[in-house]
Amino acid sequence: MAFNSIEFLLFLPIVFILYWFVARQRRMQNVLLLVASYVFYGWWDWRFLVLIVFTSLCSYGSGLLMQHLDGNRKAQRAVSAANIVVNLAVLGFFKYYNFFVENLNALFSSLLGYQLDWVILNIILPVGISFYTFQALSYSIDVYQHKIKPTRDLVEFCAYISFFPQLVAGPIERATNLLPQFQRARKFDYCAAVDGMRQMLWGFLKKVVVADNCAMIVNGNWHHYQTLPTVSLLLLGVMFTIQIYCDFSGYSDIAIGCARLFGFNLMQNFNFPYFSRSIPEFWRRWHISLMTWFRDYIYFPLGGSRCGKWKIIRNVFIVWCISGLWHGANWTFVCWGLYHASLLAVYNLLGVNTKYKQVVAYGRFLPSLRETLQLVLTFFLAVIGWIIFRAESMTQAIDYLSSMVTNGFFDRSALFGLNYLAMALALFAVEWLQRDKQHALQLPANVVFRYRAARWAVYIFIIFICLSFTGQNQTFIYFQF
Numbered sequence: 445m446a447f448n449s450i451e452f453l454l455f456l457p458i459v460f461i462l463y464w465f466v467a468r469q470r471r472m473q474n475v476l477l478l479v480a481s482y483v484f485y486g487w488w489d490w491r492f493l494v495l496i497v498f499t500s501l502c503s504y505g506s507g508l509l510m511q512h513l514d515g516n517r518k519a520q521r522a523v524s525a526a527n528i529v530v531n532l533a534v535l536g537f538f539k540y541y542n543f544f545v546e547n548l549n550a551l552f553s554s555l556l557g558y559q560l561d562w563v564i565l566n567i568i569l570p571v572g573i574s575f576y577t578f579q580a581l582s583y584s585i586d587v588y589q590h591k592i593k594p595t596r597d598l599v600e601f602c603a604y605i606s607f608f609p610q611l612v613a614g615p616i617e618r619a620t621n622l623l624p625q626f627q628r629a630r631k632f633d634y635c636a637a638v639d640g641m642r643q644m645l646w647g648f649l650k651k652v653v654v655a656d657n658c659a660m661i662v663n664g665n666w667h668h669y670q671t672l673p674t675v676s677l678l679l680l681g682v683m684f685t686i687q688i689y690c691d692f693s694g695y696s697d698i699a700i701g702c703a704r705l706f707g708f709n710l711m712q713n714f715n716f717p718y719f720s721r722s723i724p725e726f727w728r729r730w731h732i733s734l735m736t737w738f739r740d741y742i743y744f745p746l747g748g749s750r751c752g753k754w755k756i757i758r759n760v761f762i763v764w765c766i767s768g769l770w771h772g773a774n775w776t777f778v779c780w781g782l783y784h785a786s787l788l789a790v791y792n793l794l795g796v797n798t799k800y801k802q803v804v805a806y807g808r809f810l811p812s813l814r815e816t817l818q819l820v821l822t823f824f825l826a827v828i829g830w831i832i833f834r835a836e837s838m839t840q841a842i843d844y845l846s847s848m849v850t851n852g853f854f855d856r857s858a859l860f861g862l863n864y865l866a867m868a869l870a871l872f873a874v875e876w877l878q879r880d881k882q883h884a885l886q887l888p889a890n891v892v893f894r895y896r897a898a899r900w901a902v903y904i905f906i907i908f909i910c911l912s913f914t915g916q917n918q919t920f921i922y923f924q925f
Contacts, residue, residue, distance in 0.1 A: 445487035447698045448652055448917060455484065460705055470629050474603050477706070481608040485571070492570040495534065500605045502530055503580040507587045507594030507601075524588040528581055535577045538569055543773030572612035574770055574925050576605055578737055583619040585741060592620050600626040609702040613695045613922040615713040615733035622708070630707035640704030642885040642903075647697025649906050650690035654868050656918045658687035661861035666834070669844050670851075675858040677848045681827045683861055684834050686868045689718060691921045692731070697883055716803075716879045718872070721818035723787045723825055725800040734770075738763050757792060761785045771833075771925050776841055780832045787825060803880050867913070 445451050459480045467476045486493045506527035513519045583604075586592045595601050604623045610616075662684045669677060696713035703710045717729035727735055739748075746759040761782070768781025791797050804819065805811040811819060828845070835841035871884075878884040887893040887902070 445484045446919060446923075447695065447702075448648070448656075448920075451487065452484075455480075456702065456705075463706055464632055471599070473630065473706075474597075474600050474626055477608070478599055478603040478606065481603065481606040481611060484608040485606060485611055488571050489568070495538075495570050495573065496576055496606055497602070499531055499534065499577060499580050500602045502527055503584050503605070504595075504598060504601045506584050508596065510587050511594045520588055524584050527584045531577050531580055535573055538567055538573060540769075540773045541567060569924065571923050575614050575616055576611060578616050578734075579618075580605055582616075582737065582741065583623070586619050592623065595623060595627070597627075607703070607708070609699040609706075609708075610710055613692070613699070613920055613925075614731070615696060615699065615711050616737055617710060617733065621711060625708050633707065636704050636707070639886065640701035642887075643701030643704070643883045644698045645701075645903060645906055646883055646885045647694040647699075647701065648910055650694035650697065650871065651920070652910055652914045654864070654871055655687050655691035655694060656916055657864040657913065658683045658690070658861070658868065659918045660916055661864060662687055662834070665860065670847060672847070673852045673855050673858050674848050675854045676860070677844065677851065678827070679859065679861070679865075681831045683865065685718075685823075685827045685830045686865075688830060688833075688921055689714075690868070690871070691918075695920050695922065700883075712882060716875055718823055718826070719804050719819065719876065719879055720822050721800045721804055721815060722791055722796055722822055723784065724791050724797045726822055726826060727784070727788070728801075734767075738767055742766060753792065757789045760788050760792070764788070774836075775838050776832055776835050779838055779841070780829055783829050783832060806880070 445455060459476070463473055463476055467473045482493055482496075485496060506523050509523045510520045513523065583592070583601075587594050600623070604617075604619065604626055607617075607622065662680060665672065665676070665680055669680065672680070693714035700710045700713070711733055713731060713733050715729040715732065717726050720726035720729055743759055743763050746762060747755055748759065749756050751759075764781040764785035765778060766781075768778040771777040771780070788797070804815055831844055832841045835844060875884045878886060885902075885906075887899060893899055893902075
């Protein structure tokens with residue numbers, strides 16, 4: 445069940461009413477959320493439920509077993525490692541089996557003239573498997589590291605793994621943050637619920653108005669990129685850059701806002717990343733839950749930044765190779781990861797890796813000339829990366845980037861989708877004004893927005909825009925990851 449579907453718009457109020465008016469006790473609320481989450485997830489394909497239940501049981505059981513083996517660190521390490529291997533094996537089979545088999549088949553075919561087509565399977569990638577697998581792995585690791593005590597309540601643990609607002613595309617929550625929220629009583633907070641609905645509304649605007657309309661332009665022009673001039677190719681890259689941000693951050697806004705309706709606080713997943721002055725700052729603001737997951741569970745154990753500069757760069761490349769593979773079974777994702785690892789290595793060598801932790805132009809309406817140039821450069825580098833990410837093969841990615849240099853610069857067909865680009869710029873203008881807030885509709889209690897009529901005028905206008913300019917109904921991009 446997708447957020448941008450009629451089914452979800454019927455599903456959400458039903459669950460909300462049952463949650464607050466029928467299942468008033470914490471235990472019953474957890475049961476309701478678990479059932480609702482399984483209905484939500486099984487709406488795509490009920491067979492996917494088998495995998496999420498298996499993942500949940502393995503991680504739940506490993507936590508209890510580690511608690512039983514308290515004091516025997518070697519045995520606990522073995523249990524945690526076994527759970528990690530099992531979960532990664534399931535993820536690897538469904539996500540990467542055909543990728544490795546197809547590459548092996550190509551190798552055998554070129555070297556020996558022998559085809560391995562018989563080992564290729566028709567495997568359906570379960571929606572959101574990368575997200576809930578990483579969430580389950582973090583629980584097992586945190587229990588082993590004594591950051592959290594294992595829970596004995598199977599219902600609350602399964603609800604933590606399958607919590608429907610963030611189940612399919614994150615944020616990837618930690619047990620240390622989300623699980624305790626299932627363990628304590630929750631009371632309806634009107635202000636939090638209203639703010640959650642505002643954030644959901646902004647997320648829907650980003651998704652159905654900007655992302656889906658940009659998707660129509662990108663999908664309609666991508667496959668004949670060879671005929672487009674440089675300006676069009678750059679514009680197409682910019683349109684996809686806008687699409688993937690509005691699509692993914694729009695999902696996160698809806699998820700976080702939806703969770704607040706039920707009394708849960710999820711971590712911020714996007715912090716206006718296109719207002720970054722460097723690539724390191726960009727990745728501190730984009731998909732924060734995944735980036736911090738890699739930082740805490742891979743980068744830090746490798747030594748993090750507590751070692752020599754060249755080992756730091758090595759660690760960065762390892763993390764970004766894994767990050768590329770996490771995004772999908774295609775060499776384009778691996779090369780996208782290596783591209784950003786290379787950029788991060790350069791910034792690290794220049795000593796600007798940890799700069800710019802405060803919001804750009806803090807306390808000022810406009811950035812300085814230096815900041816403006818930094819913003820433009822960072823955005824351009826991100827566009828190049830997203831072109832590699834969007835390409836269907838490395839051959840296409842290289843050809844696309846080379847066409848940006850070799851094709852004619854401009855012709856009459858160079859400009860397209862400018863109306864949608866204008867809508868995106870208007871959205872970014874609002875986000876610029878709100879860049880120090882949690883989300884763009886966190887309206888200031890100033891002389892204008894202290895009046896309810898002014899706030900409702902904004903909400904009604906956004907709803908009108910969503911109904912008037914809805915693009916073709918596109919699935920969320922990160923569903924495939």
